[in-house]
Amino acid sequence: MHDKRFTHLHLHTDFSLLDGAIQIKPLARRTAELGMEACAVTDHGNMFGAISFYNNMKAQGVKPIIGCETYITRGSRRDRAGAAAPGEKANFHLILLAKDLEGYQNLVRLTSKAYTEGFYYKPRIDKELLAEHSKGLIGLSACMSGVPSAMLARDCFDEAAAAAIEFEEILGKGNYFLEIQEHGLDAQKRIRKPLVELSRRTGVPLVATNDAHYLMPEDARAHDVLLCIGSGKTVQDPNRLRYGLPNFYVRSPEEMWAIFGEMPEVLTRTVEIAERCDLKLPTGINHLPVYPIPASDVGLSIDEYFEKVVREGYERRRQQVWERQSARGQLRHCMSDYQERISKEIAMIKQMGFPGYFLIVWDFIRYAKEHSIPVGPGRGSAAGSLVAYCLDITDVDPLQYDLLFERFLNPERVSMPDIDIDFCVRGRAEVINHVANLYGRDSVCQIITFGTMASKAAIKDVGRALDLPYAEVDRIAKLIPPPVRGRNVSIAHALEQVPELRAARENNAQVKELIDLAQRLEGCARHASVHAAGVVISPAPLQELVPIAVSAKEELTTQYAMSDLEKTGMLKMDFLALTA
Template structure:
């Protein structure tokens, strides 16, 4: 495949919060269209999008170049005087050493240099520059700053300092032609410096959005960042609409008088060769000390799990033993015995400390080993739960264990983790708020100075959880938008910004525990309250193979504990671990929708379903929870389930072999486990392959769904199912 002869080396994604407007998915599409051989990410002051960027570009067969546009303090990063004072400097990663150094620099900027912005200085740059390429950045760069003020000598001095830090072969001067008169002044000086000192130039475009006509929506973004409206003459704005992802041909034409600046972008790209090896199974767990007498974590886990299995089952039949051994083998093969021991230790600490622990939630309850270890209290065999949904041997991803603790004592659990594994090795995890449909309409409307009652009227016609594109199918929304041209403009701009990352916050439950100091693996970010979180979100932490744990604080557990304590005072004892699950009085209350204060069952929508279904078994409660998900609520599943339960609709199975799988849900596919079991029984999928199908369906990944659909139909035909049955399923 022929590639373009140019690479964009200076680019801001949506993770340059309220400044960059390049969605990574859109970038990948544009880069593929332009046949770019590589592309760099250089967000302002953070690396938040680097792993997502890396993964998606690699998937598209485009080389990702990891970088950052850092803020540089003029003197010391510890200076805290005057207004915002800093220069810009672009750093690109050449190799693994460079990546680790950029992680260190990015963290230091937040931990030591934060003053309006996260800043480094030349002192730390001298210490952590190995494996990095430096570039002079935009007109806010130090060299450009002095050139704009006509001080060539200071610009030369600054350049010489950078050459001394990076080495002459690792520093480049950025030429930009963005339609600004300042660019031409700076470019003249940079070219003179280049000739005098033999420093190569690269052509860049300081990309902040993808298409030229995105400049107006980007301007709205800047207004949101600064809290200004569009008519404020004093607000920050870009005096150019040229900061877009120009095509390689445009860049070549723009710099036709300096072809070496175009060619040098390929040279830089060739020198940047960081490989995260994300396609390999990589587990980076903290060390777990096994007791004396055990040679490995595998051996110790097997001992604990076997003891727990015997305690859980009075009779261990062949089915139980086969499932147990299968899980244990997968865990050992994936190098995850330490992970299971760490989770077990954490739960044991909580229980021994009198901290209420939940019975388990999410896919983890599908593990017989976790049930044997006492981490979960749900028998996966009794409820037909599938291990591969929790830990798929065919997919290189870390398992995910969500654990509920009493909300008033969650901090004790977090403190224990920090004491046990080292405070410097543990961190909470970042998450990002995005501009959802309603919110972006309100934001853009305010910037455009549309009256608040009018904005409110429009926003309230948009149901929660749908996109603006989907909202246009709603007559009421469509009619209002057609009333005024300014409303049409509002929605047009809002659609361009919808879904873009707006701000960073702390994940409600996520913790990461690293084998060594956390900043050996991921950079840290400073929150407004002064606390620190990882710059990478959950998905990136998972991709790097680090241990992440969801430690949730659940009020219900506190209420249950307090209730038991109050009953004790009246000499009434309740064993919460062994309460009856067939209490008719309890089901009578549920059937009447009397569920105030009952976890997951107290919303008005949930009460409505309970009154209609009138549950009389524990499996009915499971069905109620599944039916309340957006999918069943939006279709006919809920109504059919209710009618079938009460004998008002016939129960039909697409094929008789599905009856054992779908009997308890009256012939309706309700659970993800049922999807996996059907794929296994009908198409002969392994449970690992069936889990891949389940994930593709849940995440609506069309490429994988199309691939698996074909495999499903072919597998079903091989197993003598008709083509009609296969296609219906």
């Protein structure tokens, strides 16, 4: 443990799309190497990486602090003009950190409503929304684009003081802090004394932050190129967005103490804030929606109704399939085997708490078939379930093919069942619409996915940003081998495998820079889109449980990608669309 400790409370991962260049796994390793006890994530306007950050930090023994750098409007979030005077920004930045589960839930609500109610170029909140969902949150005043730094930069001291006091009133005494940063920028130096004076007059404490956007000092050039990729500019453009000095990396505690050592309280305060943040996300909870039992069976429990429907399906299969196969001598097992298997599966599904899951899938497949929407016969391990066969979820008799139920559900590794369903592409939307009508439109949405800068794409992106000749960049990109078993070959592996690529890098300084920069950005999230198949169904309005976003096509999506969503216990379904 350091005698002089420091916690990063303002940090951007690559989920601050095309602005942050810090990938989460290397960040977790680096903070552990630096002996840091805690670290925050505060991506721009979203919580895309929150679950991955939480789990990776915990794996390295570092306390994760979930936060967000929100965009907050001057006026109403519903007002596109933002109540800004001519020449002034309509939006400011505000860091919010979750102290506990209540704070996390409020952050989920705020970032969701920023998309659904306040989106205008950026997902925006306002003071009204912040006041409504302020419990469990700590606020920091952010960078030069935050309040009150932007006001101090315009020499509006009284306005800055009023704003600081207002935010402290909204968040509660002791829950709002003024950020002081030092990256060598003239604007920061100019407001440093006014910021200290503002803290003295208002009583709002100062806290040191570093607004980290890349991991190591040597990543500064790659981050500069990333900004060019995001803005469509080249490094030669004098008017492009740039950070200037290479100081926006994850500084060590020693470096932060070297900068702010004469103000030790702004450093020790970071640790005090981190100690107040003690979020423990619940684990092992499955958020299954409640299947609506029909009025004719209203007295039955979910377990009882599930067994009733399965037994009815079993009887139908017996009459329509197994008796006919038996008469032709084609039934490979006796009916007592079927009876034993169905009873065993029913008991196991009840024991694991999944009757509702099977009823949900049974219902939307039944809807599709009743509305002449073609449905696939089933795929994957679900084909090993006799219950799935009796519910018409699959058309494969597992006993006829000696398929194991334990490949699908196993009490020794309790996880949500995963049944992929194929629908005709022309009917998929109708089935999803049925699900939304049944469980509530605010409880059903599609799942976000992130495109990353894979090896070839990274080389092409970097080449454009460096303004290199297209033919040369394309030649280098084509030296990357094609994907192997669906996985892209990394630049590092390509350099090992392709002598021509290795020679090009060694013999040409321009190509070396191209490849090295691409390698630093490889794997960064580049853009968000909608998962081709994934749909989440929630027992409550989604934004009570997970953050939601709005896609470029104005479709509601989760902010968490599928793998992270599953870790939160949400029910996700794969509605796969197939063409003939």
